[in-house]
Amino acid sequence: xxxxxxxxxxxxxxxxxxxxxxxxxxxxxxxxxxxxxxxxxxxxxxxxxxxxxxxxxxxxxxxxxxxxxxxxxxxxxxxxxxxxxxxxxxxxxxxxxxxxxxxxxxxxxxxxxxxxxxxxxxxxxxxxxxxxxxxxxxxxxxxxxxxxxxxxxxxxxxxxxxxxxxxxxxxxxxxxxxxxxxxxxxxxxxxxxxxxxxxxxxxxxxxxxxxxxxxxxxxxxxxxxxxxxxxxxxxxxxxxxxxxxxxxxxxxxxxxxxxxxxxxxxxxxxxxxxxxxxxxxxxxxxxxxxxxxxxxxxxxxxxxxxxxxxxxxxxxxxxxxxxxxxxxxxxxxxxxxxxxxxxxxxxxxxxxxxxxxxxxxxxxxxxxxxxxxxxxxxxxxxxxxxxxxxxxxxxxxxxxxxxxxx
Amino acid sequence: xxxxxxxxxxxxxxxxxxxxxxxxxxxxxxxxxxxxxxxxxxxxxxxxxxxxxxxxxxxxxxxxxxxxxxxxxxxxxxxxxxxxxxxxxxxxxxxxxxxxxxxxxxxxxxxxxxxxxxxxxxxxxxxxxxxxxxxxxxxxxxxxxxxxxxxxxxxxxxxxxxxxxxxxxxxxxxxxxxxxxxxxxxxxxxxxxxxxxxxxxxxxxxxxxxxxxxxxxxxxxxxxxxxxxxxxxxxxxxxxxxxxxxxxxxxxxxxxxxxxxxxxxxxxxxxxxxxxxxxxxxxxxxxxxxxxxxxxxxxxxxxxxxxxxxxxxxxxxxxxxxxxxxxxxxxxxxxxxxxxxxxxxxxxxxxxxxxxxxxxxxxxxxxxxxxxxxxxxxxxxxxxxxxxxxxxxxxxxxxxxxxxxxxxxxxxxxxxxxxxxxxxxxxxxxxxxxxxxxxxxxxxxxxxxxxxxxxxxxxxxxxxxxxxxxxxxxxxxxxxxxxxxxxxxxxxxxxxxxxxxxxxxxxxxxxxxxxxxxxxxxxxxxxxx
Numbered sequence: 038x039x040x041x042x043x044x045x046x047x048x049x050x051x052x053x054x055x056x057x058x059x060x061x062x063x064x065x066x067x068x069x070x071x072x073x074x075x076x077x078x079x080x081x082x083x084x085x086x087x088x089x090x091x092x093x094x095x096x097x098x099x100x101x102x103x104x105x106x107x108x109x110x111x112x113x114x115x116x117x118x119x120x121x122x123x124x125x126x127x128x129x130x131x132x133x134x135x136x137x138x139x140x141x142x143x144x145x146x147x148x149x150x151x152x153x154x155x156x157x158x159x160x161x162x163x164x165x166x167x168x169x170x171x172x173x174x175x176x177x178x179x180x181x182x183x184x185x186x187x188x189x190x191x192x193x194x195x196x197x198x199x200x201x202x203x204x205x206x207x208x209x210x211x212x213x214x215x216x217x218x219x220x221x222x223x224x225x226x227x228x229x230x231x232x233x234x235x236x237x238x239x240x241x242x243x244x245x246x247x248x249x250x251x252x253x254x255x256x257x258x259x260x261x262x263x264x265x266x267x268x269x270x271x272x273x274x275x276x277x278x279x280x281x282x283x284x285x286x287x288x289x290x291x292x293x294x295x296x297x298x299x300x301x302x303x304x305x306x307x308x309x310x311x312x313x314x315x316x317x318x319x320x321x322x323x324x325x326x327x328x329x330x331x332x333x334x335x336x337x338x339x340x341x342x343x344x345x346x347x348x349x350x351x352x353x354x355x356x357x358x359x360x361x362x363x364x365x366x367x368x369x370x371x372x373x374x375x376x377x378x379x380x381x382x383x384x385x386x387x388x389x390x391x392x393x394x395x396x397x398x399x400x401x402x403x404x405x406x407x408x409x410x411x412x413x414x415x416x417x418x419x420x421x422x423x424x425x426x427x428x429x430x431x432x433x434x435x436x437x438x439x440x441x442x443x
Numbered sequence: 444x445x446x447x448x449x450x451x452x453x454x455x456x457x458x459x460x461x462x463x464x465x466x467x468x469x470x471x472x473x474x475x476x477x478x479x480x481x482x483x484x485x486x487x488x489x490x491x492x493x494x495x496x497x498x499x500x501x502x503x504x505x506x507x508x509x510x511x512x513x514x515x516x517x518x519x520x521x522x523x524x525x526x527x528x529x530x531x532x533x534x535x536x537x538x539x540x541x542x543x544x545x546x547x548x549x550x551x552x553x554x555x556x557x558x559x560x561x562x563x564x565x566x567x568x569x570x571x572x573x574x575x576x577x578x579x580x581x582x583x584x585x586x587x588x589x590x591x592x593x594x595x596x597x598x599x600x601x602x603x604x605x606x607x608x609x610x611x612x613x614x615x616x617x618x619x620x621x622x623x624x625x626x627x628x629x630x631x632x633x634x635x636x637x638x639x640x641x642x643x644x645x646x647x648x649x650x651x652x653x654x655x656x657x658x659x660x661x662x663x664x665x666x667x668x669x670x671x672x673x674x675x676x677x678x679x680x681x682x683x684x685x686x687x688x689x690x691x692x693x694x695x696x697x698x699x700x701x702x703x704x705x706x707x708x709x710x711x712x713x714x715x716x717x718x719x720x721x722x723x724x725x726x727x728x729x730x731x732x733x734x735x736x737x738x739x740x741x742x743x744x745x746x747x748x749x750x751x752x753x754x755x756x757x758x759x760x761x762x763x764x765x766x767x768x769x770x771x772x773x774x775x776x777x778x779x780x781x782x783x784x785x786x787x788x789x790x791x792x793x794x795x796x797x798x799x800x801x802x803x804x805x806x807x808x809x810x811x812x813x814x815x816x817x818x819x820x821x822x823x824x825x826x827x828x829x830x831x832x833x834x835x836x837x838x839x840x841x842x843x844x845x846x847x848x849x850x851x852x853x854x855x856x857x858x859x860x861x862x863x864x865x866x867x868x869x870x871x872x873x874x875x876x877x878x879x880x881x882x883x884x885x886x887x888x889x890x891x892x893x894x895x896x897x898x899x900x901x902x903x904x905x906x907x908x909x910x911x912x913x914x915x916x917x918x919x920x921x922x923x924x925x926x927x928x929x930x931x932x933x934x935x936x937x938x939x940x941x942x943x944x945x946x947x948x949x950x951x952x953x954x955x956x957x958x959x960x961x962x963x964x965x966x967x968x969x970x971x972x
Contacts, residue, residue: 282844284837290822291830297816301776302831303799 077405085401089394098386110380111373115260117380123333124346125372126265127152127324131350132357132364133273134320139359140280141313142293147192147207148321149347150214151185155322156329157218158184160228160242160338163249163330170248174330177249178268181326182319188214189318193311203314211347219340228338242338251330265327270365272320277361289313321347349375356402367402374398451513453478453638454499454530454606459508461494468494470662471508476606481632481639483653483670485646485682487763487929487967491662492642496608500532501525512605531604533595535611541584545577549598569601573627588742589620596627607631608640613648614765625652644682644763646675646968658682679964683931727790729754729923730806730892735784737770737947744770745781746947752892752923757914759938759955760927763967767947768927772811772896777801789891802831807885809878811896811927817881818869825851825865828884850887858883859909875906882913892923899933911937931963943967 090100111121131148138145145151162180166173192210195201219240221228228242253261280286288309292299296306328334328342335342353371357363378391452475461469469491476482486492497503499510501519509516512528519525539548546562566579575593583591592612599607609628613621629652631637643649649656650670658666658681666673666681728751737745745767752758762768773779775786777798785792788804795801801808810817818827828851829836836847851865860879862872869877878898885893895914899907914937918924928934934941935955942952943966951966 282842284833284840284842287826287830287833287842291819291826294821295816295819297778298819298830300778300798301810301816303777303802305798 074406074409077409078402081401081405082398085397089397092390092393093386096387096390098390102384103381103386106381106384106386107374107377109377110383111375111377115257117376119259119261120379121369121372121376122266123263123331123372124375125368126263126269126331127327127333127346128350128353128371128375129266129269129273129364129368130320130324130327131347132353132368133269133276133361134317135351135354136357136359136361136364137276137280137289137320138313138317139354140293141289141310142296143193143196143310143314144204145189145192145207145314145317146204146351147189147209147211147214147347148317148324148350149343149345150207150211151189151318151321152325152328152343152347153211153214153218154188154318155181155185155325156338156342157214157221157228157325158322159326159329160245163245164228164243168248173246173249174251177245177330178323178326181322181329183322185322185325186315186319189321190311190315193307193314197307197311203310207314215340218338222338222340230337240340241335245330245336249330250332250336251327253332261332263327263331265331268323269327269368272323273361273365280361321350324350352399352403356399358406452476452511453513455511456495456499457509457511459495459498459505459510461498461503461505467662469498469505472659472662472664474657474664474667476638476640477655478605478636478638479632480654481628481641481652483649483656484640484642484659485644485649485656485678486659487644487682487931490659490682492659493610494662495659496532496610496640496642499525499530499606499608526602526604529603529605530608531599531602531606532608532610533592533599533612535614537591537595539583539591539594541582543583544579545581545583545586545594545597546579548583548594549579549601565601566597569597573597573600573630575627588740589616589623592616592620592624600631604637606638606640608642610642611644611765612641613643613645621648628652644968646678646965649678650675675965675968676961679968680961683960683964683967728752728787729789730894730925731787731790733785733787735771735774735781735786737774737779737781739770744947745774748784748944748947748949750925750942750949750952752925754891754923755918755921756940757918757924757926757938759934759941760925760944761931761934761941761963761967762929762944764929766944768896768929768944769811770947771944772808772894772927773816775801775806775894775896776808776810776816778816799831802888805889805891806894807888807890807892807922808894809881809885809896809898811900813877813881818877820870821868823866824855824860824862824869824872824880827869827880828854828865828887831884832888854883854887858886858913875902875909878902878906878910882910886913886917886922890922892925893917894925894927896927897929898926899928899930931960 093100093103109117111117131152135145135148159177159181163173163177166176168176188210189207192201192203192206195206196203222240222242223229225238229238230241230243232238251264253263254267280290288299288304291302292304292306292309299309300306324346325343328344328346329336329338334344349371350368353364353367357367374395378388378395382388382391454474454476456472456474458471458473459469460467460471472491472495474482474484474495484492484495494503498505499519501521501524504520510519511517517528519528519530540551543551546559546566549566550557550562563579566577569575570577570593573596575596577590577593577597581590583594586594607628612624616624625648628639628641632639641649641653653670656667656670656673656678657664658678660682666678730750730752732748732750735745735748736743748767748771750758750760760768760771770779774781774795777795777800780795786795786801786806787793788801788806791804793800793804793806814820819830822830825847829847833842836843836850848865854860855862855865858879860872860883861876869880872880882898893914895910898910898914902910914924914926926934926937935958938955940952940954941958941963942949943963944950945967951962953962
């Protein structure tokens with residue numbers, strides 16, 4: 038009871054709280070108080086940048102020149118922006134899918150493989166279907182989404198019928214996907230490029246026909262906004278709304294937070310989680326289609342074409358704390374890092390160092406909310422009475438009565 | 444008693460007390476356990492048995508009192524010290540590591556080199572000495588409950604304890620396994636002059652297996668004596684308490700929540716309100732459990748359970764914790780599906796394999812562990828209030844925040860839920876207010892029947908009173924209320940009829956007016972009435 042006095046008392050009475058009480062409660066609320074996280078993030082980013090600078094100078098580079106190269110490669114010109122944004126679209130699609138599956142509690146971490154499967158199905162549709170222009174693009178995207186969605190759905194089935202851990206199965210399926218794509222582009226009757234003359238065949242497909250590629254919007258000199266980016270942003274907004282404003286989103290969120298309560302409230306937890314997995318896989322598949330059909334790559338199916346977009350997209354969702362809208366700026370940041378990183382590597386800084394810098398920045402963004410949450414939890418554990426605040430002295434008296442009765 | 448005192452006890456407790464804040468868990472407990480005897484320790488939940496044993500094992504430090512081993516006073520600071528002093532315990536919930544083998548479990552915690560052959564030999568030697576046949580190489584997860592208990596016993600006995608404590612040892616055993624266990628205990632006691640403390644709430648067991656018995660009630664010793672000189676009836680009365688005091692307490696708790704028609708403090712069984720159809724056989728039951736059976740690992744947790752609750756009636760389901768109440772609660776929450784039997788709400792059987800059907804059929808539930816299935820702590824008050832009836836706040840699948848808030852505000856006012864706003868996360872509410880959220884949601888759905896499982900656990904007095912008023916009001920409005928509780932006072936104060944559950948069966952149903960402590964105690968203890 039002594040501890041009860043240390044707790045901000047929620048105001049009494051059902052009529053409505055006064056402003057002080059509300060303010061106090063907001064401060065107690067772990068979900069709010071974002072300024073703390075923001076300040077901590079600024080600090081950690083500064084530390085990460087300092088560490089990066091140190092690393093670059095230790096390995097014989099110049100931090101300022103490197104920073105300049107990063108900037109030049111990603112943001113300095115419309116052409117640089119074009120490159121950055123081409124990476125942003127698939128990153129964002131993967132991230133939105135990761136948000137959906139993480140919110141449902143069925144964690145999908147196999148996006149890297151699902152991106153490849155999406156590209157595989159997309160390539161098949163683009164190369165094998167004889168359809169007129171726009172219809173062909175749509176069928177490439179649809180085939181990629183459905184194929185990768187079904188691929189991720191396999192993990193849901195494994196969980197449903199054999200209790201296989203979803204995290205483990207989605208991740209291991211990635212390696213299977215890599216082998217499948219490799220098989221497809223090494224097998225002439227599947228997707229390997231056709232023989233022209235007497236050259237040796239590479240493990241890759243024919244280039245997608247012009248009509249199956251995703252075109253860019255508008256004709257700005259140098260700056261191109263690819264249709265894929267528009268698609269990704271629309272997807273992010275739609276899923277953000279669906280999660281926050283629909284019955285489906287409500288149930289999904291509830292399932293993630295408490296499967297028992299969700300089942301109790303009438304949710305078919307397994308079916309909903311399986312659907313979330315399939316959606317997440319489908320969006321990763323769409324990302325794969327973008328890698329195939331937008332000007333980011335060679336427009337061919339190639340074994341390494343996923344470019345770690347699947348893993349990086351997961352990180353985007355992690356930094357955006359599973360919020361699809363927040364994922365948009367985070368994906369832009371990651372796209373910029375990616376484009377800048379490639380440019381930096383081209384100037385002679387070792388590529389592994391670029392990866393280290395990227396990883397440091399990710400850590401800087403991810404760590405503060407987690408650490409602050411942990412500190413809060415520990416503080417709460419130290420004050421057990423915080424969950425049962427006394428409303429007024431009269432109740433404290435009753436508490437004492439209860440004690441004597443018990 | 445005089446004859447008893449001639450022997451030096453193996454272990455003596457004098458005036459041992461332990462308080463947790465204002466709660467007295469043990470109140471000046473005296474206990475003497477002699478070598479060569481099985482000493483029964485009887486008491487309800489919360490009577491102080493476990494606290495006392497935790498003190499003996501060094502898990503909890505006593506506030507006052509002395510503990511003697513033989514004639515020398517001892518200090519038990521840690522479980523290691525307790526083990527060195529020769530105090531061994533077999534816990535109710537086994538502390539075995541399932542993927543390991545028997546011998547590995549037995550030597551767990553030893554220091555030095557692991558010697559498999561020696562360990563196996565020791566297991567076999569102890570097993571043979573006490574008649575506990577077990578294969579030391581078997582993996583524990585392949586063993587039955589009875590065999591696991593043997594492993595626990597071997598773990599204890601190989602350290603040659605002078606006092607062996609068993610906490611509810613038969614709760615997971617079959618009849619035959621229990622009989623076998625008591626034979627072993629008898630051997631331990633007689634042949635080797637050790638002392639055994641047997642904690643139990645099963646009267647038959649205490650009567651059959653112990654030499655002397657101590658009854659704890661509300662932390663204090665209510666009775667102690669030679670088992671042969673007492674009767675099961677006497678023990679039952681001592682365990683549960685005298686009738687008069689029970690009634691008085693029940694009335695005291697029920698004093699503040701006054702139903703308009705009911706005189707203050709009167710037990711509801713004498714309630715003159717028109718809505719007391721307890722005895723009316725023509726009213727169809729709003730909630731009916733028909734032969735509900737649920738087995739876990741072959742043992743029935745719920746065993747052919749039959750129970751009817753009529754509209755407007757409060758039925759109290761009373762019993763010692765761990766007799767199937769938690770399972771029944773989960774089943775009625777839609778989280779478990781019974782192996783056999785049916786649940787009928789409003790006269791219709793409910794399809795239990797699909798989630799949400801119980802709610803649709805009109806069954807509300809205040810679950811025992813509200814944090815598990817009752818609420819989602821990280822969602823807002825409003826979201827928790829509407830989560831079971833989303834159809835009311837959705838138009839073609841789109842959620843209306845405005846409608847959700849309107850419903851939440853209304854229910855918050857109606858049920859006195861104290862929260863700054865409907866958007867406050869439920870986590871930041873007090874336990875009483877969280878419980879009000881659950882109750883508001885369940886009652887606002889207009890249920891035919893309401894199940895309240897331990898609805899007042901962990902609440903302060905104000906919230907308890909509030910809960911009682913709501914439950915009575917619900918019954919007065921024609922809702923069938925099933926109150927699952929281990930608190931006799933609560934059941935006596937609220938229920939029209941009391942059904943007693945023991946080992947997953949209803950062992951008796953009686954009107955509250957006829958419920959005496961002795962009859963209830965006998966039923967709870969598993970002795971036929």
